[in-house]
Amino acid sequence: MTTLTASQPGTAGSAGAPRRGVLSRVLDKAGGGLVQVVLIVLALFWLLPTLGLLVVSLRGDTDNNSSGWWTFFTKPAQMTFDNYSNLLASGFTSSFWNTVAITVPATILVIGIAAMAGYAFAWMEFPGRDAxxxxxxxxxxxxxxxxxxxxxxxxxxxxxxxxxxxxxxxxVAFGLPFAIFLLRNFFVGIPKELLEAARMDGAAEWKIFATVVFPLAKPAVASLGIFQFLWVWNDLLIALVFADTNAQPMTKALQSQMRQFGTNVDILAPGAFLSLIIPLVLFFSFQRYFVQGLMAGSVK
Amino acid sequence: MTERLDGPQTPRGGDDVARGASPGPDETTETKGEVTTHPALDDDVATGESGALPQLATGGPASPKARYGGSGNLGPAPKVAVFFLLPAVVLLGAWVVYPIVYSIIRSLYDANGGTFVGADNYAAIFSDSGTLTTIRNNLIWVVLAPSLVTALGLIFAVLTERIRWATAFKLVVFMPMAVSLLASGVIFRLVYEQDPDKGVANAVITSVHDLFASSSGYPGARPRENDQAPALVDKGAVVTRQAAQAGQPVLIPLVGMKPEALPSGAAAARSAPEAPGELSGTVWLDFTPGGGTANKIDGNEKGLPEVTVEAVSGGAVKATTTTAADGSFHFTGLPQGSYQVRLPQSNFTQPFSGVTWLGPTLITPAIIGAFIWVWAGFAMVLIAAGLSAIPRDALEAARIDGATEWQVFRSITIPLLSPVLLVVLVTMIINTLKVFDLVFVIAPGSVQPQANVIALEMWRVSFGGGGNQGLGSALAIFLLVLVLPFMAINIRRFRREQA
Known part of the structure; x- marks a missing residue:
């Protein structure tokens, strides 16, 4: 039975299970078609809301108030960048730069501090380490x-x-637990021989960390960096409490306009869209890196 | 059996590994596995150390103790370790650990922090109807959102398994994870707009509704209220005052609406052409600006198209028809006799304008909808990874033994997948307990009390105008207590893995 299966799985299948005949194959085909249709509809469910935001941000106020954004496809001529230029003229750029000024250091610091701690947790002996x-x-x-x-x-x-x-x-503080956890687990997997060789040579611990271990961790550091970046970039609550108007990132600036959602759509739609461009670019340029990486992982 | 296991099947993800950009499959695997979970930030442990996901288990060496305890003889002095750990310990100590202690103490004091009030703040949480609503809402969230996200993720993962464009689909569904919850909130405020000409949700619902039920209503239209008017209002419907016979055109003049409100297809009203033996008539807007004769069809007066007209006799509807563009109607094949002509109430109701998503009743389900939109991709990607790790031969063996696809799914796939499903579920539970942004952004100010959740109430009470940091601290501690079981789960899991 086993050998037969291995060599001719098809025949074995139909012999052992007669119900997988022509009819069931036809049904499979039809089912496959149905699955495709269902998935297309679902994909539309996931795409349309964001597309709607983009179109609304590109239409004038009067258009947005009189007709749905989907009429855009029948009358594309109504497109305008006015909302964007008005938004940028109103000082939104400063909150964009605040977002950058918060996100970049918060990402770099987390990587640096967590890498050091993760290295210590993975490759150093000290009392109370496990606790x-x-x-x-x-x-x-x-x-x-x-x-x-x-x-x-x-x-x-x-x-x-x-x-x-x-x-x-x-x-940085609230990003650290995850970052340390991730990097420590990565460092633990580095071959012990590499480190021991370096230590035998009498290299200083700092030097081993900076020249041997950290460069090896590039994939882990890159992924951690992307996610920390997205997390900080997209944060609202921390900014809401700790950033005043001069330091507010885009999320807080936009949130302050939510109260009059109806009349502020011309600010909110382009603002929200601008705020998600960089995360989306990051996501699409690294999508292989995380989605396919995740898939690749599943082989194990 | 053994032969089959060693059979020539290639792991399905095999080519993906080859395509991976990173130096070695090991590294790719491990980082990415963990990283995908990061937006949940705090929750990742749940996935990270579960060991349930094969791709996550690669971090630790086969025998961790042997390797990582063994470097002691060569390792640096503990002093060096202190140097490496110091920045992290200072930040975690001052920004995370100290605040926990501070909040516990602060929660025992009043709004200003001057008076010790014991457990009063906690008592307030469970007695105030506002905070009880937030707890109820969190409960709804925890019951609905995680299971729906996990179920949907499972369905998506299974459906995409054999589809050629699975990667594209996954990208689309996964994408919202990169977007801020504020932007997602703005996106869903637009989706949920009440006006079907603005909100896509109601646009879809009203058009589906209109497929099955005519929506061409004339709200406000009514006959004149005097004795000369040939029709009158009876229980919401408009009925003729006198019984009508065939060959004698029925006039139903209506007022109470603006000529501009007529549908664009409305034509100038005219009396129905007389046909022998047929009951016919006209429904029209009997209003000419600055003149016109009441109850008579004047030059520019328009008919009301698409009005439902019933011929009633002895209390029963004998025939139904609708008016033409000029407002005329006629019943064909109606037996001779005298009838009352009735325009049923359905003609005069407000047109269906969709669902009030952002109203007090539906607000929480509506926000949960947005949450699912954001997180389904996360669940799908993790579950899909788990699915492709299931050994093909186990499934094949069951199929060969005659199991149906459903039986295979139920008795093999699901049990083998359960660790992953659990990880997704737990991650989502932690997420829903802490949900803040989506509720804050999607719920309009007026319905925020009905949509409120603990995390939002904590901010509102302490910073958003409440000014009561005692109660705020108590709410923060309450939130911490709610996630404590998951903290314990994480620690236990990690220790088990290290053992």
């Missing part, structure tokens, strides 16, 4: 709400409440 690492794991699920009030107090005391550094540090 400390369990603490890191425990902190993974701590909701940021817990820190809003105490850190607001602390920032008031330090005089950094409302400023970009305060927002950055908060992001």
């Amino acid at each position: 400390l690492f369990l603490v890191v794991i425990a902190l993974l699920v701590v909701p940021i709400q817990i820190a809003l009030i105490p850190i607001a107090k602390m920032y008031g005391f330090l005089g950094i409440f409302g400023s970009i550094p305060g927002v950055v540090l908060f992001h």
Whole structure:
């Protein structure tokens, strides 16, 4: 039975299970077609909302108030960039740069600090190491709400409440548990011989970390970097509490317009779209990296 | 059996590995596996160390103890370790651990922090009707959202399994994870707009509705309210005052609406051509600006098209017809006799304008819809990875033994997949407990009390005008307590894996 199966799975299948005859194959085909149709409809469900945002952002106020964005496809001539130019003229660019000024340092700092800690957890001996690492794991699920009030107090005391550094540090602290966890697990997988060879040569620990281990971790660092970047870029709550108007990123600037959603669509739609361009570009340029990487992983 | 296992099947993901850009499949695997879960940030442990997902298990060496404990003889002095750990420990200590302690203490004091109130803030959470609503909403979230996301992710993963454009589909569904929840909120505010000419959800619903039920209503249209008017209102319907016979045109003049509100197809009204033996008549807007004779069809007066007209005799509807563009109607094949002509109430109701998504009743389900839109891709990608890790031969063996596809799915796929499903479910539960942005952005200000959740209430109470940091701290602690079981699960899982 086994050998037969291995060599001629088709025949074995039909012999063992007579119901897989012509009829069932026809049904399979039809079913396959149906699945395609269902998936196309589902894909539309996922695409249309974002497409709607884009089209609304490209239409004038009067058009948006009188007809649905989907009429755009029958009258494409109504497209205009007025909403975007108005938005940029209204000072939205400064919140764009605030977003950048928060996201870039928060990402770099998390990678650097977590890589050092992860290295220590993976390759150094010190008392209480395992217990400390369990603490890191425990902190993974701590909701940021817990820190809003105490850190607001602390920032008031330090005089950094409302400023970009305060927002950055908060992001770094709450990004660390995951980052340490991820990088430590990666470092543990690096062949021991590599490190031992370097240590035998008498290289300083810092040098081993910077020239041997960290460069090896590029894939892990890259993925961590992308996700930390997206997380900080997309944050609203931390900015809401810790960034004042001068330091506010795009999410907070847009949120302040939500109250009059109906009349502010001409600001909100282009603003939301601008805020998601960079994440989407990142996502599409690295999609292989995470989606296919995930698929590749499943072979194991 | 053994032969079959060693058979020539190629793992389905084989070519994907080859296409991977990173140096070695091992690294690719491990990083990416974990990383996809990151937007959930805190929740990733759940996936990360589960060991349930094969791609996630690659991090640890086969025998971790042997390898990572063994470097002691060559490793640096603990002092060096302190140097490497210091920045992380300081940040975690001051920004995460200290606030937990501070919040516990602060939650025992009043709004200003001056007076010790014991557990009063906690009592307030469970007695105030506003916070009870938030707890109820969180409960709805936890019951509905994670299971729906997981179920949908499973369905998507299964459906895409044999589809050639699966990657494209996955990209599309996964994409919202890259977008901020604020932007997703704006997107769904647009989707859920009440006006079917603005919100795509109601546009779809009203057009589907209109396929099955005519929506050409004339709200407000009515006969004149005097004794000369040939028709009057009876229980919402418009009926003729006198019984009508065949060959004697029925006039039903209506007022109460603006000529501009007529459908564009409406033509100038005219009396129905007399046909012997047929009951006929005209429904029209009996209004000429600045003149015209009441109850008579004047030059420019327009007919009301698509009005449902019933011929009633002895309380029963004998025939139904609709008016033409000029407002005329006639019943064919109606037995001789005298009838009352009735325009049923359905002609005068407001046209169906869709569902009030953002109203107080539907707001939470509507926001959960947006949540599912954001997270289904995450569930799908993880479950798809789990699916392709299921050994083909186990499925084949069952099929050869005569199991139906459904039996294979139920008794083999699902059990083998259950660790992954659990990981997705737990991640989503933690996420729904902390849900904030979507509720804050999608719920309009007036319905936020009905849509409120704990995380939002915590912000509102402490920063968004509430000014009560005692209650805010208590809510934050409450939230922390809710995620504690998952913290324990994570730690236990990690220890088991290391053992």
